[in-house]
Amino acid sequence: MSDVPVNLLDFDLDALAAWCEALGEKRFRAVQLFRWIHQRTESDFSAMSDLARSLREKLTARACVAAPPVLRQSEAADGTIKWLFDVGDGNAVEAVYIPEDDRGTLCVSSQAGCAVGCRFCATGHQGFSRNLTTAEIMGQLWFAERFVRQRLGVAERVISNVVLMGMGEPLQNYRCVLPALRAMLDDHGWGMSRRRVTVSTSGMVRMMERLARDCPVALAVSLHAPDDALRDALVPLNRKHPIDELMAACRAYLQHAPRDFITIEYCMLGGVNDAPEQAEALIALLRRHSLRAKFNLIPFNPFPLSGLERSPQERVRAFAGILNGAGIVTTIRRARGDDIAAACGQLAGDVRDRTRAAERMARRRTIPLHLAPTA
Ligand code: SAH
C-alpha cells in the first residue's frame, strides 16, 4: 500500500470491505467502520471504540476520513447554508443546505464545472474542469451533516434528503457518483430511501438506462423547452438526444423509479420559454408520450453576462396554472438563500476551464434566442 492515506469516503460498503480484507479484516469490521464514518460522522479512528486497537492503529497509519477544505461558508437569513469547497488546482465547488419544517436537504455538486454548457447556467458558462471523486462528493454530505449537527447540538441525523443539483452533470460522472449513491442508500451508511435521493440530469439518455439498472433513485430531468429547436439552443446536449428520445428514456426509467412520476425541471426565462402556447405544447408532449410527470418551474436566477431575464412572477403563475389545469401537478420553486446566491445555477465556485467551453459560450451569447410570443 502507498504512503498516501486512503480517504475512506471514497468507498461504498463493498469497496470498503474489499479494502479491509486486504488488511486481513473480516467484512463485519468494515460494516462497523462504515457506520462510524457515515452514521456518526466520526473521522478519528482512535475514537472508534468497538474496533480492535490493532485495527485502529492500522487505520490511523493508512487511512483518513476527510472532506475537501472549506474556502468559504455563507449563511442566509432563512437558515440556508452554502459552502465553497476547495478541490485543488484552483477549482472550487459548492454545496447548499436547505432546512425546511419536515426535512433537511443538501444540494451536492458532482463536477468542477460542467461540459454540457446550458445557456442559462453559471456552471455551464465556466466550462468543465474535472469530475469530482466519490470522496469529494460524499465529503460535501459528511461535512455538512457534521457541521449542522454541531451547530444544533444534536446527535441525530439532520440531512434527510440529497439532491444532485449542484454544479455539474451527475450522469457524466457516473463512475464516482454511483458509489456515493450506494453509500447514501446503504442501511449501514446513510440509510436514505431511494425517494429521498434525487439525481438531476440534463438528459443523458444512455446513462439514465444504467442508473435505472444499477441504482434507481428519484430522477429529475431538466427539460426547459417544449420543442427541439428551442431546447437545442438552451441545452446543447439536445442535439445528440432530442426530446422524443428523452421522453422515451423517462418512460423507461419509470419502470424502476421509486415514485410513479418523473420530476421535470423547467427554468423560466422571460420571453424565451414562458409563453402560454409553450405550456400547451408541453401538455401535448407529455400526452403524446403518456408520461407521468410533475413540473417544477424554477424562476431563472440571473448571473452576470447571461444575457437572459427572469420570467415575471405573473407569467410563471399563469404557466403553472395552465399545466395544473391539465392535471399536471406543477410547483414553483421558492428561492432559498437569495441573499447568498445559493440558488440553482448561481453556484459558481472558481473553476479552471480546461476546455474551450468558455469561449464557445461567449460566442453563443452573441446569437440571439428567438423570443417567444408574449401573451
Ligand atoms: N446538471 C444537472 C444538475 C445540476 S443543475 C441538470 O442540469 O439537471 C440543477 C438545476 O438547476 C437544473 O434543472 C438546471 O436547469 C437548473 N439551473 C441551472 N442554471 C439555472 C439558473 N440560472 N436559474 C435557475 N435554474 C437553473
Ligand code: SF4
Ligand atoms: Fe451542466 Fe446542469 Fe448547468 Fe446544464 S444546467 S450546464 S447540465 S450543471
